[in-house]
Amino acid sequence: MSNGLNALERPYLVIIGGGKVGFYLARHLIERDYEVTLVEKDAARAEWIEHQMGSVSVMVGDGDEMAFLATTGIERAGVVIACTGDDEDNLVACQLAKGKFGVPRTIARVNNPVNVHAFTALGIDVPVSATELLMGLIESEIAGSDAVRGVAVKSSGANLVDVAMPEVARLVGRKLSEVGLPAGDLVVCIVRAGEPVLPSPDEVIQASDELIVYSRKLDIEGVREALTS
């Protein structure tokens, strides 16, 4: 529910790590009128960023050093975003932000996708794996007509999965009520010729439909297979 930001105030964000991700993120968020402090450990890099952006507050220091973090005003931040290239550093920065400075929401870049599970288990609110996102996008491009994309639903850990029906899909010509989805999963929308269609049980699935499915299982491929093969 809460995204850690009070809509009435100009939100304050602390970004840890001034690499490509941190730099462009900071620039983007400043354009959207967020108050941003960017933490970068390399002094030369920090100076370069300051020169590029002018208005941003860049502080030189380690995002996992308590004493330094205290100087960034982190305790009033609504969100801390750790996006260095080291997963263990991102984890510790977020845990300190939350555990010692009471930051309500932490977002961490996960460099090695295998660490997404650990980050979730260890209390990071939003672990973001660029590799997983890229893999999903690229896969959907090479998979062609039965492309699948998954979007995580925050409150339940479920996914919204977009499944395009190829001509041969076994469900084409059948009613929505005949789709054998696992209990708790649901077709929430049919996209037909670019327009959303309310998914009533009697709706007959057509060849070029896209089904948006709410799926509890993290197995996006499994949903795709169940619906198309």
Next chain:
Amino acid sequence: MKVVIVGCGRVGSMLALDLDAAGHEVTIIDERVSAFNRLGDGYNGNMVVGTGIDESVLRRAGIEDADCFCAVTNGDNRNIMAAQVAKVVFEVPRVITRIYDPIREETYREFGMETICSTTIVSSMISTYFTTGSNKAHVEPPPAVVEAQR
């Protein structure tokens, strides 16, 4: 006891040899194969190549039925992350983490972890040696370690 150790540096290798000689079932993890040279020929435990924060590597090291887990790489944050994965994801009964930075050690002790800060220990030992002139803290390395590193 079944023990998994992450980091085969000076501390990790000594700990592995010591526990192995004491009859425990030891598995040690390190990213570099060459690190295992420190263990010598007399070591009877297991060695796993990989990073100790990776769940699949930890599984390969038998973490699922380990009694004790020790994180002793030279990276504080790496130790902290590996130890938390061991404790929270795999529910290892005893998890011990070496942390160099005293502030971070205190913080993670507050967070409920079993931590050891070598910096404060060594510093206080040197201070005692300096003020009293007696080196009570001196400890001979275990025989298995002396043998392996000869």
